[in-house]
Amino acid sequence: MHMVATPNRRMQQVLKASMGLTFAYVLATFVFGLRAHSLALISEAGHNLSDLLAIILSYVAVYFQARPANEKKTFGYQRAGVLAAFVNAGTLVVLSIWIALTAIERLHTPVEVQPRLMMGVAAAGVVMNGTIAALLWRFSKDVNIRSVFLHMLGDTLSTAAVIGGGAAILFTGMSWVDPVLSLVIAAMILWSSVGILRETLNILLEGTPRNMQLGAVREAMEGVPGVLDVHDLHVWSLGAQSHALASHVRIDEMPASECSGILTELNGRLHDLFHITHTTIQFETSGCETIHGCSSPPEAEAVGAHGHHHGHSH
Structure with a gap:
């Protein structure tokens, strides 16, 4: 054949x-x-x-x-x-x-x-x-x-x-x-x-991908219903055409089973709008404390670790 x-x-x-x-x-x-x-x-x-x-x-x-x-x-x-x-x-x-x-x-x-x-x-x-x-x-x-x-x-x-x-x-x-x-x-x-x-x-040097604005990525993520805040946002390129994202996302308090819909919508927007193919998203339900060791370019924002939920998309 x-x-x-x-x-x-x-x-x-x-x-x-x-x-x-x-x-x-x-x-x-x-x-x-x-x-x-x-x-x-x-x-x-x-x-x-x-x-x-x-x-x-x-x-x-x-x-x-x-x-x-x-x-x-x-x-x-x-x-x-x-x-x-x-x-x-x-x-x-x-x-x-x-x-x-x-x-x-x-x-x-x-x-x-x-x-x-x-x-x-x-x-x-x-x-x-x-x-x-x-x-x-x-x-x-x-x-x-x-x-x-x-x-x-x-x-x-x-x-x-x-x-x-x-x-x-x-x-x-x-x-x-x-x-x-x-x-x-x-x-x-x-x-x-x-x-x-x-x-x-x-x-x-794991810089933000060419022609991609971090503010636009944050704005698209915060536009998903149920998302209150996006911080500790990092976007970088694995290869020339393969982009990755890691972020903390604060959401309304809800059962863990309902978080999957938000995660699916986030990944869909990131893929369709920015061609981001790999994501690591951590959900939080309250304000964050700097003591937990997060860094948030380019804006300094408080970070925390309550109600964590990780989502991975490949």
């Missing part, structure tokens, strides 16, 4: 194909960059080498993300992809600085380049990088894959710029165009990587 590939499996297949194509292009751009004396092409080789490492790292992360939770990793390996994206973005920052410094040096010491060879190799790069970027786009909601997608999209644009630079050098003889293009490429790499660094660092 033919098995339908899962999204995770399809993602792995796309990453494998991307690895093969990128490795071939790294060799081509480096060899022909040396022959053409083109810093822009050699910069592309370095950029694509970082892409290759990024793809390998992302492939490993996708493999680990698919592994189930266990007693030592109770949330599984959901942050493997986030960590891979953080490392990828960090390497891109370093690479962009290296390219910029080399380009500045080349501006002071010009080197004659071979524009026709530049243009030919860059044209092949536009096709290859564009194809890989298109394949990765469908999975780009995952921050791990999005970091690789931005690598490849940046490569597509920068190799297209190399073609334009080669044409400019061919018709005008201005060799300074090559290092200036390298500076543009470096700026593009830096710009694309900083956003990924900020997002992944926020996840690793």
Whole structure:
């Protein structure tokens, strides 16, 4: 029987194909960059080498993300992809600085380049990088894959710029165009990587998920009938698309059997409005005392532990 590939499996297949194509292009751009004396092409080789490492790292992360939770990793390996994206973005920052410094040096010491060879190799790069970027786009909601997608999209644009630079050098003889293009490429790499660094660092530091307002979450929870107050509220990301919440909720005094309806409504709102898939909610029926050790960002609120009821949603 033919098995339908899962999204995770399809993602792995796309990453494998991307690895093969990128490795071939790294060799081509480096060899022909040396022959053409083109810093822009050699910069592309370095950029694509970082892409290759990024793809390998992302492939490993996708493999680990698919592994189930266990007693030592109770949330599984959901942050493997986030960590891979953080490392990828960090390497891109370093690479962009290296390219910029080399380009500045080349501006002071010009080197004659071979524009026709530049243009030919860059044209092949536009096709290859564009194809890989298109394949990765469908999975780009995952921050791990999005970091690789931005690598490849940046490569597509920068190799297209190399073609334009080669044409400019061919018709005008201005060799300074090559290092200036390298500076543009470096700026593009830096710009694309900083956003990924900020997002992944926020996840690793368990910050509130991007585009989510804690006040809006509290307001939605307090809108459930029977809920008097929401405090000690924490929301964080387990992975790029998986969010968790822990909170104390003060409710009217009622039999424990009636609490399940409130809990169901809370979890439903959190899932539908904020895509929060894991919750730990503690019910209380009276005011809270600070002595019980709760912390309530961003507002300081009293905390207590009377009439506790825990609700978990996965």
